[in-house]
Amino acid sequence: MKVLLLKDVNGTGKEGDVVEVKDGYGKNFLIGKGLALLATNEVLNKYKAQQRKKAEIEAQEIAEAKELAEKLNSTKLTIKHKVGANGHLIGSVTNKEISEELxxxxxxxxxxxxxTLKAKIKAEGIFEVDCKLGHGIHATLKVDIIGVQ
Structure with a gap:
């Protein structure tokens, strides 16, 4: 009996593989537990279509992330933060504050x-902040902190 594996199965194969197994193992264990489907032409074509659609969506997400990375790399964000009497920032600038200002x-x-902040931002100046955009794509955002009384 040929089955299409929906999940990795130790000793049998990986997700997406079409493997030949004994009838009892295929019907009772693999299909019964939802780990596989009977490998008919209809099932195989449907699975291939799903994989193509998933690849298209992933490619679109990667393109959007790269576009956003370019935008963030060329952006300089200005944040006004309260300064105490001694000239130091009151508290620190957080990633939440940066997200809201962006x-x-x-x-x-x-x-x-x-x-991701490399260290807490507790002073005025220009800092670089790492932004994770998914699919292994990162951007560096320049943040200019200005003290306000």
């Missing part, structure tokens, strides 16, 4: 979890 000033929606 949304307000440029209309770029970026989750605060995607923004």
């Amino acid at each position: 949304s307000t000033q440029y209309g770029i929606e970026l989750d605060k979890k995607a923004i």
Whole structure:
């Protein structure tokens, strides 16, 4: 009996493989537990179509991430933060604050979890912030911190 594996199965094969197995093992274990489907032409064609669609979506996401990376690399974000009497920032600038300002000033929606600070920003100046955009694509955003009384 030929089956299309929907998940990796130790000793049998990996997801997407069409393998020959014994009838009992195929019907009772693999198909019964939802690990495989009977490998008919209809099932194989449907699986290939799903894989193509998944690849197209992933390619589109990668293209959008690269476009956003170019935009972020050329962007300089200005954040005004309160300064104490001694001239130092009160508290520190957080990734949440950077995310909100990016949304307000440029209309770029970026989750605060995607923004990585190398160290806490506790002084005025220009800092580089790493932004993870998915699919292994990163961007560097320049953040200019200006103190305000």
